[in-house]
Amino acid sequence: MRLRQLQRQNEEGQWFDDAYAFEDNSGQVIFRYNLTWGRVGARCNGQIREAGISLEDIETVIPPGEGLRWLPIEVIADEAVEVFLTNLDERCGIPKPRSIAQALVTQPNF
Numbered sequence: 250m251r252l253r254q255l256q257r258q259n260e261e262g263q264w265f266d267d268a269y270a271f272e273d274n275s276g277q278v279i280f281r282y283n284l285t286w287g288r289v290g291a292r293c294n295g296q297i298r299e300a301g302i303s304l305e306d307i308e309t310v311i312p313p314g315e316g317l318r319w320l321p322i323e324v325i326a327d328e329a330v331e332v333f334l335t336n337l338d339e340r341c342g343i344p345k346p347r348s349i350a351q352a353l354v355t356q357p358n359f
Contacts, residue, residue: 250325253304254337258316266340267317270297270307278302280311283342 250271257267268282268290278297282290296302296310304322313319325333338345 250327250330251304252323252325252337253307254320254323255311256318256320258318264318266337268341268343269337270304271334272304278304278307280307281338281341281343284344285342 252269252271254266255268255270256264258264268280268286270278270280272278280290280294280297282293286293293310297307300310302310308319311317311319
């Protein structure tokens with residue numbers, strides 16, 4: 250799998266993982282982001298999908314700037330993808346998907 254990490258700089262000047270983009274099995278680039286990105290992240294995903302943007306050209310949709318930078322493309326071995334993405338999601342603060350069963354709240358019977 251090919252992937253690029255997006256980092257943000259905090260007030261102390263330290264860089265931290267904030268989001269990332271990767272190619273799925275069909276070669277489509279998907280932007281994964283935390284809740285801070287909100288509608289902007291959804292809009293970026295739409296632009297990437299509609300224009301067929303590659304990882305090499307992701308900066309045309311989300312340009313680097315003051316306090317924001319894209320790291321070079323990484324190639325992750327197939328056997329390491331699941332663990333790598335789980336760790337990256339955690340570092341980026343990306344919420345875990347929940348099943349419908351977990352989302353339902355049961356009411357006590359009185």
